Amino acid sequence: MKTDTAEEVVAIDNRPAPQRYEVGLGQLADPLVGRAIELIWREAQLLDDKDYEFWQTLYTEDAKYVIPVDPDTEDFESSLNMVYDDARMRHMRVTRLVQGYSMSAVAAARTSRTISRFTVEEITADTVTLRSAQVLVGFKRDKFQMLGADLTHRIRFNGDDARIELKLIRLVNSDSAVNASGFLL
Amino acid sequence: MTSPTSEGTGGFAALAQGDRVAAQLYTDPEIFDWEMERIFYSTWVWVAHESEIPEAGSFKMSHIGLQPVIVNRDRKGNFNVLLNRCRHRGASVCEVPKGKANGFTCPYHSWSYSLEGNLRGIPYPDGYEGVTEKRDLPLQRLRVESYNGLIFASFKPDIEPLEEFLGDAKIWIDRFMKQGAGFPVKVQGEHKFRFEGNWKIQLENTTDGYHFPIVHRSWMASVDAETADMLSFMTDEKAVTHALGNGHSVAIMVPEHVDLEEDDGMEELQERFRHIIDELSEIMPQQQVRRIVRSMHGAGYNLNLFPNLSLSMSFFRVLRPISVNETEIQHMALGLEGGPESVNRERLRIHEHFQGPFGFGTSDDSEAWDRVQRGAVANPDMPILVNRGLGREVTVDEGWKTSHVTDETGMRESYAMWKRMMSDEN
Ligand code: FES
Ligand SMILES: [Fe+2]
Numbered sequence: 131m132k133t134d135t136a137e138e139v140v141a142i143d144n145r146p147a148p149q150r151y152e153v154g155l156g157q158l159a160d161p162l163v164g165r166a167i168e169l170i171w172r173e174a175q176l177l178d179d180k181d182y183e184f185w186q187t188l189y190t191e192d193a194k195y196v197i198p199v200d201p202d203t204e205d206f207e208s209s210l211n212m213v214y215d216d217a218r219m220r221h222m223r224v225t226r227l228v229q230g231y232s233m234s235a236v237a238a239a240r241t242s243r244t245i246s247r248f249t250v251e252e253i254t255a256d257t258v259t260l261r262s263a264q265v266l267v268g269f270k271r272d273k274f275q276m277l278g279a280d281l282t283h284r285i286r287f288n289g290d291d292a293r294i295e296l297k298l299i300r301l302v303n304s305d306s307a308v309n310a311s312g313f314l315l
Numbered sequence: 316m317t318s319p320t321s322e323g324t325g326g327f328a329a330l331a332q333g334d335r336v337a338a339q340l341y342t343d344p345e346i347f348d349w350e351m352e353r354i355f356y357s358t359w360v361w362v363a364h365e366s367e368i369p370e371a372g373s374f375k376m377s378h379i380g381l382q383p384v385i386v387n388r389d390r391k392g393n394f395n396v397l398l399n400r401c402r403h404r405g406a407s408v409c410e411v412p413k414g415k416a417n418g419f420t421c422p423y424h425s426w427s428y429s430l431e432g433n434l435r436g437i438p439y440p441d442g443y444e445g446v447t448e449k450r451d452l453p454l455q456r457l458r459v460e461s462y463n464g465l466i467f468a469s470f471k472p473d474i475e476p477l478e479e480f481l482g483d484a485k486i487w488i489d490r491f492m493k494q495g496a497g498f499p500v501k502v503q504g505e506h507k508f509r510f511e512g513n514w515k516i517q518l519e520n521t522t523d524g525y526h527f528p529i530v531h532r533s534w535m536a537s538v539d540a541e542t543a544d545m546l547s548f549m550t551d552e553k554a555v556t557h558a559l560g561n562g563h564s565v566a567i568m569v570p571e572h573v574d575l576e577e578d579d580g581m582e583e584l585q586e587r588f589r590h591i592i593d594e595l596s597e598i599m600p601q602q603q604v605r606r607i608v609r610s611m612h613g614a615g616y617n618l619n620l621f622p623n624l625s626l627s628m629s630f631f632r633v634l635r636p637i638s639v640n641e642t643e644i645q646h647m648a649l650g651l652e653g654g655p656e657s658v659n660r661e662r663l664r665i666h667e668h669f670q671g672p673f674g675f676g677t678s679d680d681s682e683a684w685d686r687v688q689r690g691a692v693a694n695p696d697m698p699i700l701v702n703r704g705l706g707r708e709v710t711v712d713e714g715w716k717t718s719h720v721t722d723e724t725g726m727r728e729s730y731a732m733w734k735r736m737m738s739d740e741n
Contacts, residue, residue: 197673199504208656210504210648210663213673222537226675232533234682271689305412307507307643310672310681 157250166258166285167248169292174264177314178241182224185314190286190293191217197299197315212301212308227314238312239268239275251282257295259284264299266315278302279315328738331730334702338691340733341513341699347639354622354736355380359460359467359480361624361633362386362396366464366501366652367413372430375413378635379468384457385409385419386466389430396468397432398455408454419454432456463488464500465624483713484563487618491626493575494610497603498651502631503663505647506671510681512688514622514636515729517644520680521617521625521632522556522566522725524548525703530683534675538668541585545569545612548720556724557715562621562732564725568628572615575606584608591657607658612665613649619725621732630666640688646670646677701726 157163169188176185189195197212206214215223227235247263261282268275284296299315301308327346330337340346362377363386374387376399383399385408399407401421408419408428418435420427427436432454437443457468460477462485467477478485492500510517520526528535528549535543546568548554553570567573571582584592588608595604613629625632631647648666650659669676691699704722711717718724 199506208660208663210506211667212506212671214664214667219668223675226533226537229533229536231536232675232679233530234678235533237682305507307509308672310508310510310674310678312678312682314673 157253158248160250160253160258162253162258162285162287163248163250163260165287165292166260166283169285169294170245170260170262170281170283173294174243174245178243180227180238180313182227182314186220186224188294189217189220189297190295193217193220193293193295193297195220195297195299197301197304199304201300201304212304213299223314227312232312234310234312236312237270239270241266241268241313243267245281256287257284258287259296264315268311268313275309275311277308277315328734331734331737332698333727333731334705335698335700336730338695338697338699340515341688341691342639342695344639347513347636349737350733351380351636354733355636356382356470357474357736358471358622359469359474359477360622361465361620362468363394363466364464364500364502364631364647365394365461365466366499368394370415372415372417373413374409374416374430376409376411379457379470380636383407384468385454386468387416387430393431394459394461394466395431396457396459396466397428398457400455401426402434402452402454428454463492480561481620482561482563483559483715484561484565484618484620487559487565487616488626490574491614491616491618494613494629494649495651496575496607496610496654498654500649501652503648503650503659504666505645506666506674506677507643507645508672508677508681509637509641509643510684511640512642512684513639514634514642515733516684516687517632517634517642518619518622518729519701519726520684521619521627522564522729523723524554524556524566524568524720525722526680526683527568530679531676533679534669537675539585539587541587542612545585552719554720555717556720556722557711557713557717558724558728559715560728562729563619564728565616565618566720566725567616568720569612569615572609572612575610575614578602578605578609580605582609585611588661591655591661594657595655607651607655611658611661619729621729629662630670701730 173188195215196206198206199211200209203209226232243264243266245262245264249261251259251261264279264281266277280300282298283294285292286295330340360379363375367375368388371388371390374385377384377386385397385399387395389395399409401408403424403426406421406423408421418427418429425438429435434449434452457470458472458474459468462477462481548568554567556564556566558564588611592604592608618626623634630649633645635643637643648663650662671677701723704718708716708718708724716724
């Protein structure tokens with residue numbers, strides 16, 4: 131990395147004003163968005179309660195649940211991820227978490243997570259895609275653990291029914307050391 | 316660190332005694348400091364695989380013990396391992412984990428260094444006239460040698476050649492790389508995590524067949540019957556561990572996959588790979604399909620290289636001591652450079668299933684190692700036992716001490732090396 135030269139400093143000063151997001155459009159008031167947020171918060175509660183069997187019913191059959199390592203990749207298929215679950219893997223993961231054979235799941239931290247900073251990425255006739263920030267606090271054997279993440283949820287609506295079709299969890303430390311845990315994000 | 320006094324360290328070597336080691340080996344910060352000096356800064360330490368720095372100018376950050384280094388490939392194709400520390404007032408010259416560069420410029424006062432570490436530029440050099448010569452201040456260069464793609468470095472300029480240090484482990488490195496099935500082996504990505512325990516707990520674990528069905532029961536329950544069966548080595552007499560000398564050992568869990576080139580055609584390919592078998596059968600002869608698919612889970616063993624690398628079936632396990640009770644682990648997923656994309660993807664999925672902080676295996680391993688560190692503080696006079704299988708250990712024709720893979724032959728080998736390196740006579 132190079133120290134800023136005089137020209138570079140001028141270049142920084144001359145940068146165009148940052149583009150403003152279209153605020154004030156009232157997208158959060160869209161009824162589908164409200165329902166999506168409600169589902170996301172419900173999911174968070176089920177995960178904190180470790181009610182994994184009920185939790186997996188919130189997902190569509192073809193849903194993906196991804197925790198990538200590479201902070202920039204969109205190609206999860208040809209990258210190494212921490213989790214890249216389809217229905218089959220998700221089901222096995224839940225079995226593992228509840229069946230009692232996994233010593234890390236049995237001794238998992240208690241967690242409390244907060245999701246906020248919702249922004250609407252996309253609304254279609256039957257889907258809503260939201261981004262949000264998650265702060266998770268875990269506690270196990272006298273120690274606190276904190277995990278920050280940027281979440282993307284795509285929710286699919288079918289009449290009264292709403293289910294998660296994609297959950298993408300980008301941990302702020304995804305390409306650095308992430309400590310093993312017996313719980314789910 | 317100054318040179319050791321005999322009272323200061325003479326006791327350390329006595330703490331490792333063949334079939335047992337003192338629990339202080341996990342908990343004593345003073346022992347940890349001496350381990351950095353006498354082990355990590357005195358031997359060959361693995362720093363990179365050549366596929367991680369494929370081109371001229373490619374570099375990656377790495378560590379030897381507690382010290383940060385840069386590993387790069389220069390324009391002549393040579394590997395350089397440089398201390399990541401500016402010769403002016405000590406700033407790190409690189410904080411990008413991996414990338415391509417022409418050299419490294421210190422962010423503090425812009426001293427710039429070449430890939431070989433030579434100091435090329437000092438801004439406003441008049442202040443140094445008659446004071447300092449650029450040629451006297453390169454980044455510190457370490458000894459570097461590589462074997463079959465594995466790059467090692469050493470702080471010790473007069474250390475024995477790498478190949479001598481590896482000794483009989485070379486045979487097993489060569490066999491391990493056969494999982495490329497005709498393609499060079501490449502690193503496809505890595506998981507990184509830390510656990511609250513001493514580095515030797517992890518060193519032991521890579522040669523610990525004994526824990527597998529217990530700690531990894533939930534993983535076993537989740538895989539297909541064929542994969543579970545492949546790893547049911549508990550009562551398989553051919554599943555053995557060989558001590559290879561210099562602290563190295565090999566734990567064979569799938570005897571029929573020791574040499575992946577040997578294929579009598581009897582083994583049925585796993586049904587879970589049907590989609591790949593079908594796809595490859597369209598484009599290559601059956602023999603090559605078998606070669607690739609039989610290699611999907613990697614080699615049939617873990618090769619433990621003292622002190623920080625394991626070639627573990629289908630991945631590299633790298634350990635990095637952080638402090639006496641904290642260790643960072645990398646699990647690097649391997650693939651076939653230029654090989655079929657579907658095969659590389661499948662290998663990534665297999666890796667994700669077991670490894671990494673949310674893997675079905677790693678999270679339980681990590682919990683077990685934390686528990687060792689927590690327990691080991693209770694009565695540090697009580698030894699850690701590594702005597703399993705002593706009564707059935709034999710020496711095979713190659714001269715390797717050998718016992719069942721669930722025995723602790725590999726750990727005894729590591730601790731014998733530890734003892735040698737930690738003793739004053741060394
Ligand atoms: S510390 Fe590196 S240039 Fe001054
Ligand atoms: Fe394990």
